[in-house]
Amino acid sequence: MASPGSEPVHGSPRKQSRVVIRFAGDSGDGMQLTGDRFTAEAAAFGNDLSTLPNFPAEIRAPHGTLAGVSSFQLHFADYDILTPGDRPDVLVTMNPAALKANLTDLSPGGVLIVDTDEFTKRNLTKVGFESDPLEDGSLASYTVHRVAMTSLTTAALAPLGIGKKEAERSKNMFALGLLSWMYSRPTEGTERWLRDKFAKRPEIAEANIVAFRTGHAYGETTESFAVTYEVSPAALPDGTYRQITGNTALAYGIVASGLRFGLPVFLGSYPITPASDILHELSKLKRFGVTTFQAEDEIAGVSAAIGAAFGGSLGVTTTSGPGISLKSEAIGLAVMTELPLLVVDVQRGGPSTGLPTKTEQSDLLQAMFGRNGEAPLPIVAPRSPSDAFDATLDAVRIAVTYQTPVLLLSDGAIANGSEPWRLPEDGDLPETPVRFATEPNGPDGSFLPYLRDPDTLAVPWAVPGTPGLAHRIGGLEKADGTGNISYDPANHEFMVRVRQAKIDGVTVPDLDVEDPDGDADVLVVGWGSTYGPIGAAVRRLRALGHPVAQAHFRYLNPFPANTADVLRRYRKVVVPEMNLGQLAFLLQGRFCIPVESITKVAGMPFGAAELAERLTPLMMKEEVSA
Amino acid sequence: MTAIDLGLPVLGGLDRVPTEDEVQRAKDFTSDQEVRWCPGCGDYAVLAAVRSFLPTLHIKRENTVFVSGIGCSSRFPYYLDTYGMHSIHGRAPAIATGLAVTRPDLSVFVVTGDGDALSIGGNHLIHALRRNVNLTILLFNNRIYGLTKGQYSPTSEVGKVTKSTPMGSLDHPFNPVSLALGAEATFVGRAMDSDRAGLTEVLDAATRHRGASLVEIYQDCPIFNDGSFDVLRKPDQSESRVITVRHGEPIVFGNEGRYAVVRKGFGLAVAPTAEVAPEDVVVHDATDTELAFALSRLSDQDLQHAVFGVLRRVDRPTYDDLARAQVQHAVQDGTADLHSLLHGTDTWAVQSGNVQIPHD
Numbered sequence: 001m002a003s004p005g006s007e008p009v010h011g012s013p014r015k016q017s018r019v020v021i022r023f024a025g026d027s028g029d030g031m032q033l034t035g036d037r038f039t040a041e042a043a044a045f046g047n048d049l050s051t052l053p054n055f056p057a058e059i060r061a062p063h064g065t066l067a068g069v070s071s072f073q074l075h076f077a078d079y080d081i082l083t084p085g086d087r088p089d090v091l092v093t094m095n096p097a098a099l100k101a102n103l104t105d106l107s108p109g110g111v112l113i114v115d116t117d118e119f120t121k122r123n124l125t126k127v128g129f130e131s132d133p134l135e136d137g138s139l140a141s142y143t144v145h146r147v148a149m150t151s152l153t154t155a156a157l158a159p160l161g162i163g164k165k166e167a168e169r170s171k172n173m174f175a176l177g178l179l180s181w182m183y184s185r186p187t188e189g190t191e192r193w194l195r196d197k198f199a200k201r202p203e204i205a206e207a208n209i210v211a212f213r214t215g216h217a218y219g220e221t222t223e224s225f226a227v228t229y230e231v232s233p234a235a236l237p238d239g240t241y242r243q244i245t246g247n248t249a250l251a252y253g254i255v256a257s258g259l260r261f262g263l264p265v266f267l268g269s270y271p272i273t274p275a276s277d278i279l280h281e282l283s284k285l286k287r288f289g290v291t292t293f294q295a296e297d298e299i300a301g302v303s304a305a306i307g308a309a310f311g312g313s314l315g316v317t318t319t320s321g322p323g324i325s326l327k328s329e330a331i332g333l334a335v336m337t338e339l340p341l342l343v344v345d346v347q348r349g350g351p352s353t354g355l356p357t358k359t360e361q362s363d364l365l366q367a368m369f370g371r372n373g374e375a376p377l378p379i380v381a382p383r384s385p386s387d388a389f390d391a392t393l394d395a396v397r398i399a400v401t402y403q404t405p406v407l408l409l410s411d412g413a414i415a416n417g418s419e420p421w422r423l424p425e426d427g428d429l430p431e432t433p434v435r436f437a438t439e440p441n442g443p444d445g446s447f448l449p450y451l452r453d454p455d456t457l458a459v460p461w462a463v464p465g466t467p468g469l470a471h472r473i474g475g476l477e478k479a480d481g482t483g484n485i486s487y488d489p490a491n492h493e494f495m496v497r498v499r500q501a502k503i504d505g506v507t508v509p510d511l512d513v514e515d516p517d518g519d520a521d522v523l524v525v526g527w528g529s530t531y532g533p534i535g536a537a538v539r540r541l542r543a544l545g546h547p548v549a550q551a552h553f554r555y556l557n558p559f560p561a562n563t564a565d566v567l568r569r570y571r572k573v574v575v576p577e578m579n580l581g582q583l584a585f586l587l588q589g590r591f592c593i594p595v596e597s598i599t600k601v602a603g604m605p606f607g608a609a610e611l612a613e614r615l616t617p618l619m620m621k622e623e624v625s626a
Numbered sequence: 627m628t629a630i631d632l633g634l635p636v637l638g639g640l641d642r643v644p645t646e647d648e649v650q651r652a653k654d655f656t657s658d659q660e661v662r663w664c665p666g667c668g669d670y671a672v673l674a675a676v677r678s679f680l681p682t683l684h685i686k687r688e689n690t691v692f693v694s695g696i697g698c699s700s701r702f703p704y705y706l707d708t709y710g711m712h713s714i715h716g717r718a719p720a721i722a723t724g725l726a727v728t729r730p731d732l733s734v735f736v737v738t739g740d741g742d743a744l745s746i747g748g749n750h751l752i753h754a755l756r757r758n759v760n761l762t763i764l765l766f767n768n769r770i771y772g773l774t775k776g777q778y779s780p781t782s783e784v785g786k787v788t789k790s791t792p793m794g795s796l797d798h799p800f801n802p803v804s805l806a807l808g809a810e811a812t813f814v815g816r817a818m819d820s821d822r823a824g825l826t827e828v829l830d831a832a833t834r835h836r837g838a839s840l841v842e843i844y845q846d847c848p849i850f851n852d853g854s855f856d857v858l859r860k861p862d863q864s865e866s867r868v869i870t871v872r873h874g875e876p877i878v879f880g881n882e883g884r885y886a887v888v889r890k891g892f893g894l895a896v897a898p899t900a901e902v903a904p905e906d907v908v909v910h911d912a913t914d915t916e917l918a919f920a921l922s923r924l925s926d927q928d929l930q931h932a933v934f935g936v937l938r939r940v941d942r943p944t945y946d947d948l949a950r951a952q953v954q955h956a957v958q959d960g961t962a963d964l965h966s967l968l969h970g971t972d973t974w975a976v977q978s979g980n981v982q983i984p985h986d
């Protein structure tokens with residue numbers, strides 16, 4: 001692994017294949033913004049990248065405390081990478097709290113850039129440093145750059161005559177300027193972006209640009225930063241790329257689904273971390289005929305979406321785990337009435353309020369079973385930020401083809417993480433408008449709202465306003481065909497089984513296995529956002545000579561038809577998950593195939609090295625006793 | 627960014643619903659399902675009134691939708707040959723909101739009860755009212771839980787002895803009309819199940835009102851709360867209790883207008899008309915918020931008085947009209963292009979890229 005900064009070399013930038021940078025500071029220091037902007041620079045330069053924002057749930061945690069530390073990690077490279085990186089090679093810390101909270105993650109020999117102005121006795125004591133780490137030799141194993149970022153920024157901004165507080169707030173742009181210089185990043189984009197962002201307050205735009213340039217110039221002119229680095233553009237598959245977060249990709253997937261299936265989109269949603277950005281994004285996209293409804297609560301959000309679906313819209317509700325708990329009964333109503341509905345769960349740490357800003361995959365069994373009665377529904381999970389677009393289109397396809405609610409399981413890492421997205425070509429999204437029922441389908445011109453399509457078992461979508469098709473639906477058990485209330489035991493038995501058969505019969509693509517050498521006897525399977533860490537860990541194991549295969553579930557209900565075959569082919573099946581083994585439980589229950597579970601619930605994704613290490617013992621063949 | 631003024635015209639409740647030229651009858655609105663309320667249940671009278679009232683709206687039957695929650699009255703949609711949804715407990719106003727926002731061509735009714743609307747679904751009711759979604763909400767108030775066999779409800783009088791309160795209920799009841807007014811409802815009315823003419827008059831006004839209309843219907847549950855409104859029905863007792871209001875008319879009631887409503891402090895009181903100067907008799911003004919609230923306070927849990935008719939009716943833009951107008955405004959902008967949305971502002975191209983996979 002390349003690590004910058006050990007031997008200064010003058011002259012041209014030193015080539016690196018990949019680097020992980022982490023910006024860390026107080027929640028008020030603008031670290032997310034700084035990270036985002038550096039990401040945009042890397043994207044514009046053509047690097048592959050992956051990001052991991054990490055911030056407290058409190059909006060303004062007490063200043064300078066460990067609880068208030070916010071960080072943003074960016075991994076960028078000249079080849080295709082899979083994760084935001086395990087450990088930073090470069091750590092930028094804006095105060096002692098950020099140093100304390102992040103130092104143990106810094107790679108040995110890594111570069112540490114510190115804003116010395118914040119290393120006051122008071123700030124050090126606040127987080128329990130007995131002596132100043134910048135002085136006491138405890139940072140000897142790192143390349144430390146002591147930069148008085150705050151005072152350099154305020155000095156540079158003094159001629160602009162803006163207040164001290166405002167001037168200090170620009171120190172994050174100083175840090176960005178410095179890092180942009182170190183990594184030979186293009187700078188015009190950032191200056192343009194600052195002018196746009198602060199178009200209404202040109203003096204603030206100017207202050208930030210001056211701070212940014214000051215940081216850049218500081219790197220260029222100071223002896224201590226003798227070396228710059230260069231990470232070349234990545235050789236990704238041909239195409240046009242942009243950088244995108246999971247929540248944005250998911251929102252775009254909803255818009256594209258509406259256009260594709262010829263349905264107006266109606267989103268009923270209640271604000272909740274980390275799903276709110278989907279609501280924000282869609283509320284800006286009304287020009288695509290999207291209606292967004294910020295409901296009085298989670299239940300109203302899904303209920304309004306069900307009402308809209310009854311009326312012939314693409315009903316969508318977006319939330320996180322606690323919201324799914326509240327929506328369960330209404331989702332059951334959609335199962336029972338057989339209305340198409342997209343339910344998005346951006347998972348976070350649980351149970352209860354749990355860890356709102358941290359990631360976890362612990363809602364799988366809730367998605368699967370979290371409703372009263374036999375209430376099956378399809379489950380689809382994106383595996384990365386950009387994949388959220390395709391996964392959403394797929395979930396909606398299933399919803400409208402089979403007249404069923406579909407649960408789309410994203411998570412915090414996907415939602416806030418970003419990566420390059422190879423954009424679909426025009427024509428990749430053919431329009432296949434949904435056909436509503438228009439004609440009676442029963443004897444003597446009657447309409448049977450629960451007469452099923454023989455192939456899909458879907459019921460017709462007959463919307464109010466259609467002459468001759470007036471009918472009543474509801475949560476009570478309904479008679480096959482007519483939909484009238486029925487308490488008949490045989491009918492209930494039939495209806496429960498037919499609803500299950502409909503979901504079991506949803507066609508999903510086969511499970512792909514990646515086994516480059518074709519000799520693997522261990523299979524690592526996952527779902528959702530563990531795709532990146534599993535892929536990276538598996539690459540490491542292969543490089544060490546372990547034959548290991550990877551497969552990743554996008555469809556968790558129903559499982560792909562070849563699942564049992566795939567799982568049986570391997571001596572060992574290992575399932576890493578950010579929960580206590582929910583997919584492992586499902587696979588064992590469904591297919592009676594023993595699997596090894598690797599679990600983590602720390603609110604953070606698996607690191608590639610961490611996972612490789614945990615997988616290694618499982619690669620060994622058991623000794624065969626003589 | 628400041629909000630965009632959408633400058634909407636004032637419309638009636640049915641103005642975007644397709645009209646029906648053919649003559650319709652009650653039986654056209656009657657489904658083939660057998661009605662299964664208990665004998666003597668007040669719901670029968672309301673159903674009959676609604677079946678004969680719907681044809682008078684002259685709108686397409688298929689553009690009429692009834693959404694209900696859970697409870698005895700929530701079976702209502704099954705008995706009407708319109709579109710309908712018998713949903714889950716308390717959520718009908720939220721479901722109807724999604725439907726009304728997306729379908730201006732529908733006349734959307736909500737059928738709910740005191741438990742459904744005021745207990746489990748209280749939140750949805752108040753928010754539908756404050757948003758002023760174009761819905762007509764029929765709140766059947768029988769002051770008891772019927773479907774679950776007789777527990778007290780949020781409108782039961784204090785001290786009510788029921789299966790769940792053998793020593794008498796403790797909690798103070800809601801006054802649904804006061805609640806609706808407090809929730810900024812633009813239309814609030816009340817009627818009695820057995821009063822076909824009065825009920826029809828209020829329902830008609832409610833349906834033609836553009837916005838959320840709440841109609842509280844006093845409904846008898848002979849099985850679990852028999853005769854709960856008898857004091858308002860029996861002529862000897864109702865005479866001094868039943869106050870019917872009409873916009874623009876002086877509020878007098880009883881035989882030959884024996885009683886009158888007058889102002890008292892910040893509220894209202896009832897006085898013998900003979901003892902009141904004619905100019906002191908309150909004239910009903912359905913646009914007067916304070917008057918509507920004061921009228922609602924004349925009806926207490928002991929039913930000493932009960933005000934019927936349209937208590938409040940004011941025009942305010944509806945949420946659904948505004949929501950559609952925002953979307954239309956944005957659509958007319960003509961900038962909706964999926965390609966440019968997906969591409970955003972910063973893209974880069976990769977050509978003939980050979981993907982190498984070094985170890986990560």
Ligand code: SF4
Pocket residue numbers: 662663664666667668669698699768772773846847848849850
């Ligand atoms: S229990 Fe009461 S409200 Fe319910 S159907 Fe019977 S009489 Fe009517």
